[in-house]
Every structure is written in structure tokens, then in C-alpha cells.
Amino acid sequence: MSLEVTDMILEDLKRELIGRRVSRREDLESLVKNSLKRSLREILKKNYNETDLIRLIRDSNKPFIIIFFGVNGVGKTTTIAKFAWMLKRNGFSVIIAAADTFRAAAQEQLALHASKLDVPLVKGKYGGDPASVAYDAIQSAKSRRVDVVLIDTAGRMHTDKNLTEELKRVVKVAKPNMKILVLDSLAGQDALEQATYFEKIVGYDMVILTKVDADSKGGIVLSLAYKLNKPVGYVGIGQDYESLVKFDPEWFAERLLS
Numbered sequence: 001m002s003l004e005v006t007d008m009i010l011e012d013l014k015r016e017l018i019g020r021r022v023s024r025r026e027d028l029e030s031l032v033k034n035s036l037k038r039s040l041r042e043i044l045k046k047n048y049n050e051t052d053l054i055r056l057i058r059d060s061n062k063p064f065i066i067i068f069f070g071v072n073g074v075g076k077t078t079t080i081a082k083f084a085w086m087l088k089r090n091g092f093s094v095i096i097a098a099a100d101t102f103r104a105a106a107q108e109q110l111a112l113h114a115s116k117l118d119v120p121l122v123k124g125k126y127g128g129d130p131a132s133v134a135y136d137a138i139q140s141a142k143s144r145r146v147d148v149v150l151i152d153t154a155g156r157m158h159t160d161k162n163l164t165e166e167l168k169r170v171v172k173v174a175k176p177n178m179k180i181l182v183l184d185s186l187a188g189q190d191a192l193e194q195a196t197y198f199e200k201i202v203g204y205d206m207v208i209l210t211k212v213d214a215d216s217k218g219g220i221v222l223s224l225a226y227k228l229n230k231p232v233g234y235v236g237i238g239q240d241y242e243s244l245v246k247f248d249p250e251w252f253a254e255r256l257l258s
């Protein structure tokens with residue numbers, strides 16, 4: 001985790017523990033552990049705001065449109081597939097828009113997930129206009145009365161100027177109900193830079209942190225949860241469809257200390 005967060009935890013512990021009288025019967029280890037847990041929980045809760053997405057979708061006009069951003073390799077495609085699975089399990093119909101027309105592999109990968117999940121997919125031509133793919137998917141959802149549209153977007157390096165304009169256009173056309181930024185918990189400082197970039201160009205409502213299972217304990221999540229100024233809604237804890245779980249500060253604090 002970052003030095004800033006480490007310092008904060010140390011300060012918390014000093015404040016709570018130094019000078020504290022301890023009786024002989026008290027177990028020192030669990031005393032320190034409890035203080036530490038409290039401190040971790042506070043940090044993880046800083047921007048936390050439980051989003052009941054299922055209820056939000058249930059209560060909204062249809063189709064509910066969610067757009068996903070993130071640089072290549074963070075796990076965006078997998079996350080969209082996990083989302084489709086979760087939504088289907090909750091009784092919603094879903095359509096996926098493969099609006100990353102820049103990377104043929106991304107479209108193929110999404111098509112594979114879509115057929116496994118038995119979810120319709122709207123694709124564009126390679127190099128085609130991503131905004132029109134999003135538009136077509138939304139029109140198709142409207143005519144078929146589909147509940148949720150999940151839009152994938154291109155994630156080539158974030159210094160690419162065309163990509164910036166392209167993303168802005170997709171957002172303008174799609175008018176999403178929710179914008180989700182997907183970040184890789186293994187990316188460390190880069191993840192924070194990506195968050196700043198996407199906030200500047202298109203903004204986002206929620207973060208999903210992937211590959212938390214691959215990070216030995218997930219310490220970077222503390223720094224991200226604290227610094228992003230946006231709620232972490234879900235975390236990816238594996239490669240299969242079931243492994244997208246709601247972010248829970250209590251659970252995470254436990255996990256870090258187990």
C-alpha cells in the first residue's frame with residue numbers, strides 16, 4: 001500500500017495504543033489487531049457508498065445503460081461478462097454492445113462470452129464507429145424490451161487523443177445511467193493515474209477493482225479506496241463468472257488481517 005496510507009495507519013495505532021493501560025488478562029495481540037482492523041475499516045470506508053445496483057436497475061426506466069471504461073488488460077471484458085451473468089441471475093434481460101471496434105480480439109472475446117451466457121451481442125465492423133454500435137445496441141434493447149445494455153469501450157493507451165474524443169462521443173450518444181471504471185488492483189500507481197485520466201475526460205460513478213485474488217492480500221485496494229474519491233462497487237476475485245462480489249469494507253479489513 002502507499003506510504004501515505006501506511007503513515008495514516010501508524011498514526012491511528014499510535015493514537016489509540018500509546019499510553020493505554022493494559023491489564024494482565026488482556027491479550028495484547030488481539031488488542032493491536034482490533035485497533036488495526038478499525039483503522040483499515042475507516043480507510044476502506046472513506047469513499048464507500050453502498051450501491052444497490054440491482055434495485056437501482058429495477059426502479060429505473062428501461063433500458064438501463066451501463067458503460068465500462070478501462071485500459072486494455074485490466075479485465076474489462078471479463079468484468080462485463082461477469083456483470084451480464086449477475087444481471088441474468090437476478091432476472092434481467094441483457095444486451096452487450098461490443099463498442100471496442102479497434103481491437104478485433106476484444107470483439108471476439110466478448111462474442112464468446114455472450115454465446116456462453118446466451119446474451120445477444122451487437123458488434124460493429126472492425127475500425128467502425130463505436131458510437132453507432134452503442135446506438136444500435138440501445139435501439140435493439142428498446143425494440144426488444146431488454147432491461148440492461150452493457151457497453152464495452154476501447155481501452156488502448158490513455159495517451160491516445162483519438163480515443164479520448166471517441167469515448168466522449170460514445171458517452172454523448174449512449175447517455176448512460178451509470179459509468180463504471182475498471183481498474184486492475186495489480187497496477188498500483190498506474191491505476192490511480194488511469195482514474196485521474198478517465199475522470200477528466202468522461203467521468204465515472206463507480207470503480208470495479210479486478211484481480212484482487214491475484215494480489216496476495218490486496219493492500220493496494222486500501223490506497224485505491226482511499227484516494228479515488230469514488231466508491232469501489234465490486235471487486236473481481238477470479239476468472240469465472242461468479243467471482244464478482246460487492247465490495248464490503250468490513251470483509252476486506254478482515255481479509256487483510258487473516
Ligand code: GDP
Pocket residue numbers: 070071072073074075076077078079109155210211212213214235236237238239
Ligand atoms: P481487457 O483487456 O480489459 O478486456 O481484459 P480481459 O477481460 O481480457 O482480462 C485480462 C485477463 O485478466 C484475462 O486473462 C482475465 O481472465 C483476467 N482477469 C480478469 N478479471 C480477473 C480477476 O478478477 N481475477 C483474476 N485472477 N483474473 C482476472
